[in-house]
Amino acid sequence: MSLADKVLAVNDDLPIRTDKPVHSGKVRSVYWLTEKDSRRLIEEKGYAVAPDAPLAVMVISDRISAFDCIWTGEGGMRGVPGKGAALNAISNHWFQLFKERGLADSHILDIPHPLVWIVQKARPVMIEAIARQYITGSMWRAYQKGERTFCGIEIPDGLQKDQKLPELLITPSTKGILKGIPGVPEADDVNITRTNIEENFAAFNFRSKSDIDLYEQLLKEGFDVISAELEKLDQIFVDTKFEFGYVTDAEGREKLIYMDEVGTPDSSRIWDGEQYRNGKVVEKSKEGFRQALLNHFPDPDILLNKDRMPERQALARDNELPAAMLMDVSATYVDIAEKITGKKLEISENPKAELIAILRDHYGLID
Known part of the structure; x- marks a missing residue:
């Protein structure tokens, strides 16, 4: 299986039952569940919310955005392997810690799959x-x-x-x-x-x-x-x-x-x-990727100057980055996720098929 297959790049085309348009952001897509499915899941799973609370399935992708553009790589890489799973694992860890320390709850009610949250509408x-x-x-x-x-x-x-x-x-x-x-x-x-x-x-x-x-x-x-x-x-x-x-x-x-x-x-x-x-800044975040982009293109002002947005969008659309640049991001994200959670990050071989099966078999959200 190729690296490209491990990447969940498109996350707004899943056959999740919904009666509203799918909201797709830079990284996550939100599927608002029908009122019937929301009520059923609240009852079946015992979520601590009002019985009529609207619920959604939130699916994270492995897309990478920087400077307000989505970037891709050679060899059909439409994102960064492990990025979505790393982001979710880190957030889950901190949200749980906040709850344990008595700070405040989060919108997450359930985590069916490393790339999926069930959330209540906020x-x-x-x-x-x-x-x-x-x-x-x-x-x-x-x-x-x-x-x-x-x-x-x-x-x-x-x-x-x-x-x-x-x-x-x-x-x-x-x-x-x-x-x-x-x-x-x-x-x-x-x-x-x-x-x-x-x-x-x-x-x-x-x-x-x-x-x-x-x-x-x-x-x-x-x-x-x-x-x-x-x-x-x-x-x-x-x-x-x-x-x-x-x-x-x-x-x-x-x-x-x-x-x-x-x-x-x-x-x-x-x-x-x-x-x-030792006087050196080593980024363990997306900032490293931003710096790499600034170094990669001959005219970095395109990326920094909001007045040059059409040129910037063309740059992202027409240039596939070296695969090594995206794999560097993958290594950074996976490493910091494993450090923070103290666990090995599970990266799906075929994320789309996996999460469809779970949402169908265990949540009844796919016909």
């Missing part, structure tokens, strides 16, 4: 909740240009690239294009201040002003839990993005939960501790 908070412990990436580029205020927070002069910040910074941005919020541009992924959120909390989908404190608390606590665990593995948790939403529990109470994914190489920067102490 009402997302429209914020990319970003926390930074080191100055690097876009923040460093802005700092170099003289910016000293990030998301309303003043940063001191004299910081060096990749230096640890005096404290953990919360630098949120918008999730999606939000309209009609004073002082917030109508564009995806724009930085916002805590004042923006407080003055327009309902527009960001917060139930109450006091939940802004709760989201910040859960963000900090979650960051600290992951950071402390990674430190034991001599890995540095540099920065990350969390997402939050509201769900209704079995008693009909609305509660704020973690959703999407947490602490993964896709949503976070992770550095090797020993190398960092």
Whole structure:
């Protein structure tokens, strides 16, 4: 079996019973179950949710996106072997730890297969909740240009690239294009201040002003839990993005939960501790792939300049990357997943056939 067969690249064409359009993101596809199937599974599996809670099957792919484009490799490689399984395994691990430590629940109710979650529908908070412990990436580029205020927070002069910040910074941005919020541009992924959120909390989908404190608390606590665990593995948790939403529990109470994914190489920067102490940054996250792309193409400005998006999209569409570049990503993701979970990562030989069989035989979701 070829490497290409082990990759689940297309994940929005599965024969899962649904009466709504499949929502396909950069990496995951969401199949909303029928009301009948949702109720049946809640009863059969004993999920701790309201009996009429809408459920979905979320299938992760092995696609890799960077600079807002999907990249492919030679030999028909439409993604990175093991990437989806690694992301899910890492998220599952952290979500479980958060729950054990009494932080908050996640949207995941069940894990039928390494590439599949059964989730309850959440009402997302429209914020990319970003926390930074080191100055690097876009923040460093802005700092170099003289910016000293990030998301309303003043940063001191004299910081060096990749230096640890005096404290953990919360630098949120918008999730999606939000309209009609004073002082917030109508564009995806724009930085916002805590004042923006407080003055327009309902527009960001917060139930109450006091939940802004709760989201910040859960963000900090979650960051600290992951950071402390990674430190034991001599890995540095540099920065990350969390997402939050509201769900209704079995008693009909609305509660704020973690959703999407947490602490993964896709949503976070992770550095090797020993190398960092020796003055070298070795990425254990997607940042390494981004750097490789910048080095691979003769004009890296295409990847960095949002005004050149059509050229960037053409670059991703018309260029198959060397297989070695994607296998480097595979090695990074599998290695960090195995470090974090302490278990060997199971990579399916034929993921699509496997997960169809499980969802058909054990969940009754495929006719």
